Amino acid sequence: MRIALLTSMLALATAAGAAPLRDPAQPPSAVRQAAQAQNRVRPASVGATLDAEAEAHLRASFDAADTARHGTLSRDEARAGGFGWIADHFDAIDTRHAGRVSFDDVRRYLKTRAASAAIR
Amino acid sequence: MVTFQSVLRIARSAAPAAMLAIVAACGGGGGDGNIDGSGSQYVDANHYSAAPAASLSTPNEATGVTHRTLTLATGTIAYTATAGHLTALDANQAPEASIFYVAYTADGAAAATRPVTFFFNGGPGSASVWLHLGSFAPRRLATGVPDTTQSVPFPYVDNAESLIDTSDLVFVDAVGTGLSEAIAPKTNQAFWGVDKDAAVLRDFIQRWLTVNGRAASPLFVFGESYGTTRVPVLARLLETAGQRVHGVVALSSIVDYNSNCSVSGGTPTLNCAGFLPSYAAVGDFWHVASAGTSDLDADIATVRSYADSTYKPDADAWLASGTLPPADHIASLVAFTGLSAANWQRQFDMNFDTFRHHLLTNTTLGVYDGRMSALVGTPLAADDDPSNTFVEPGFQSEIRALLPELGYTNPSTYVISSNAIATWDFSHAGRALPDVVPDLSAALALDPQMKILFLGGEHDLITPFHQTELDVARLGAGAPVALHFHPGGHMTYLDDHTRPLMKAELAAFYASATGAQ
Numbered sequence: 001m002r003i004a005l006l007t008s009m010l011a012l013a014t015a016a017g018a019a020p021l022r023d024p025a026q027p028p029s030a031v032r033q034a035a036q037a038q039n040r041v042r043p044a045s046v047g048a049t050l051d052a053e054a055e056a057h058l059r060a061s062f063d064a065a066d067t068a069r070h071g072t073l074s075r076d077e078a079r080a081g082g083f084g085w086i087a088d089h090f091d092a093i094d095t096r097h098a099g100r101v102s103f104d105d106v107r108r109y110l111k112t113r114a115a116s117a118a119i120r
Numbered sequence: 121m122v123t124f125q126s127v128l129r130i131a132r133s134a135a136p137a138a139m140l141a142i143v144a145a146c147g148g149g150g151g152d153g154n155i156d157g158s159g160s161q162y163v164d165a166n167h168y169s170a171a172p173a174a175s176l177s178t179p180n181e182a183t184g185v186t187h188r189t190l191t192l193a194t195g196t197i198a199y200t201a202t203a204g205h206l207t208a209l210d211a212n213q214a215p216e217a218s219i220f221y222v223a224y225t226a227d228g229a230a231a232a233t234r235p236v237t238f239f240f241n242g243g244p245g246s247a248s249v250w251l252h253l254g255s256f257a258p259r260r261l262a263t264g265v266p267d268t269t270q271s272v273p274f275p276y277v278d279n280a281e282s283l284i285d286t287s288d289l290v291f292v293d294a295v296g297t298g299l300s301e302a303i304a305p306k307t308n309q310a311f312w313g314v315d316k317d318a319a320v321l322r323d324f325i326q327r328w329l330t331v332n333g334r335a336a337s338p339l340f341v342f343g344e345s346y347g348t349t350r351v352p353v354l355a356r357l358l359e360t361a362g363q364r365v366h367g368v369v370a371l372s373s374i375v376d377y378n379s380n381c382s383v384s385g386g387t388p389t390l391n392c393a394g395f396l397p398s399y400a401a402v403g404d405f406w407h408v409a410s411a412g413t414s415d416l417d418a419d420i421a422t423v424r425s426y427a428d429s430t431y432k433p434d435a436d437a438w439l440a441s442g443t444l445p446p447a448d449h450i451a452s453l454v455a456f457t458g459l460s461a462a463n464w465q466r467q468f469d470m471n472f473d474t475f476r477h478h479l480l481t482n483t484t485l486g487v488y489d490g491r492m493s494a495l496v497g498t499p500l501a502a503d504d505d506p507s508n509t510f511v512e513p514g515f516q517s518e519i520r521a522l523l524p525e526l527g528y529t530n531p532s533t534y535v536i537s538s539n540a541i542a543t544w545d546f547s548h549a550g551r552a553l554p555d556v557v558p559d560l561s562a563a564l565a566l567d568p569q570m571k572i573l574f575l576g577g578e579h580d581l582i583t584p585f586h587q588t589e590l591d592v593a594r595l596g597a598g599a600p601v602a603l604h605f606h607p608g609g610h611m612t613y614l615d616d617h618t619r620p621l622m623k624a625e626l627a628a629f630y631a632s633a634t635g636a637q
Contacts, residue, residue: 021243021245021246021536021537021541022487022505022508022582023241023242023243023246023344023345023346023582023610024242024243024345024346024349024374024377024380024383024582024583025243025244025245025346025383025541026383026384027377027383027384027541027544027546027553028542031546031552031553032384032552032553034552035377035378035384035551035552035553036384036389036390038551038552039378039390042551044376044378044379044555044557044591044594045555045557045558045594046594046596047596050557050558050561050594050595051561053549053558053561054558054559054561054562054565055562055565056549056558057356057549057558057559057562058360058562058565058566061360079362080211081211082211082360082361083360083361083362084360084361084362084363085359085360085361085362085566087362088362110565110566113568114565114568117568
């Protein structure tokens with residue numbers, strides 16, 4: 001009985017034309033091959049390389065928010081551009097009280113904060 | 121550009137008067153799921169599609185609402201289940217996608233301190249049905265896994281390990297899965313990529329928090345399988361947007377597609393050392409590993425150490441030149457796993473398919489749970505994964521039965537698996553396949569208070585626990601990361617002995633991440 005039910009449900013799944021999804025499923029072959037070629041020259045990052053890749057994510061978000069290509073963001077521009085974290089930490093980042101912050105200002109703030117956390 | 125206000129107008133005008141009458145008539149109704157009768161039902165006339173080009177023109181945000189109680193060892197919790205759609209809005213408040221969710225929220229909790237957790241399965245292309253029906257919701261399916269004797273339909277029972285005593289729980293279907301669909305002019309395909317998927321789910325979470333007055337609640341994201349690729353990106357995007365994430369939970373992880381030899385390698389060109397301790401655990405289970413003892417933890421510690429010190433360089437040498445190691449190394453692998461010397465000699469860098477097809481004679485072992493088996497040619501082996509073939513029908517039938525019980529009725533098929541994988545954009549941060557360890561690192565840089573928990577099953581043969589250990593080690597010794605692995609498969613929570621252990625670890629993690637301990 002149970003096997004009969006299971007078989008009929010399998011038949012339904014087959015009728016729907018869907019092979020069962022594997023999760024995580026194997027990416028298409030061309031993508032895997034491209035990845036393997038890349039990985040030979042770019043191994044998994046650790047240490048300073050990992051830090052640089054993490055920072056690249058933040059820089060990409062900064063650049064996306066900087067639609068005017070000023071290289072700096074005001075508090076409002078940061079918020080409107082999706083980088084609400086900069087807006088929320090704006091006064092601490094904007095140590096020169098310029099009303100605008102660069103990505104270097106953001107980096108400096110992150111490093112200072114990480115250093116003070118390490119001391120604590 | 122379509123604004124959100126116009127979406128609301130569309131939704132209202134699209135709701136036929138007859139349907140509103142049904143809502144009113146059913147308002148006080150309720151099956152056994154609706155304890156106090158004060159819920160409401162919603163008949164959603166939309167047709168939802170998981171096709172790549174599908175595009176919804178009439179999104180709505182009405183919900184079915186039911187009220188229940190759950191009695192746990194710590195007391196009785198009254199909760200509300202809410203099932204329906206919410207529109208994710210982009211930065212310009214334009215609608216992107218109509219996201220289906222089921223939320224379980226404790227009644228009368230303080231919004232400022234009550235955590236809320238968003239759950240995502242993976243695929244890509246998988247609905248959140250596995251976590252929703254199998255893990256930590258107030259009710260769960262009793263599968264009896266790894267036994268394969270429970271018949272379908274599986275009993276749907278009160279869940280003594282529910283996380284509802286700790287957090288509100290929102291189970292979310294990604295675009296083009298379940299009943300979630302892109303909103304015109306966008307198509308489902310527009311959200312089928314590592315970055316686009318995470319961005320629209322960020323927008324959904326922010327909208328859900330806003331609509332429900334929960335912006336100040338401690339926020340957790342919980343992913344399984346590809347969901348563990350998804351939630352690190354999501355956590356980074358939320359933190360970037362200024363939304364704190366208190367905790368990231370990754371169950372059965374693939375945080376770097378470039379390191380998993382079986383998923384990304386095909387015929388392996390990646391080193392499979394991360395799989396060896398899982399092969400040993402499965403060999404132990406089937407009593408074919410001669411080096412196995414009755415102490416699984418001790419066996420795993422031995423094999424983990426051997427994998428790192430000996431098997432990894434041996435496999436590198438074999439990959440580079442086809443050179444096999446000395447015979448005593450092969451003998452150790454046979455003793456650790458029970459897999460024959462001939463198999464090791466043929467495919468020394470051992471992928472999961474070779475292992476699970478050849479460990480036992482004429483038998484296929486599960487990809488998701490190597491403790492589950494089927495004789496070749498039997499129905500359970502029909503799709504080459506007894507651990508999936510056994511559980512999927514029960515989950516499929518329950519989600520279809522449950523949604524009407526939760527007050528939400530819709531004529532569309534709830535899509536457990538779409539074919540998003542075929543056209544998914546896997547590229548991320550300049551790589552063809554995603555590595556999201558840098559996303560975790562970036563999120564931690566923005567929010568040093570954020571905490572990360574990795575969970576998984578020792579008998580999972582697709583996202584092996586030691587590979588996760590190796591990937592996570594890249595974050596460094598000081599990272600706020602905890603890892604716990606137990607007997608079980610990919611859907612580790614299905615195991616009745618392991619689920620209580622996971623619940624206790626989750627409770628401790630939430631307490632730590634919210635500063636309650």
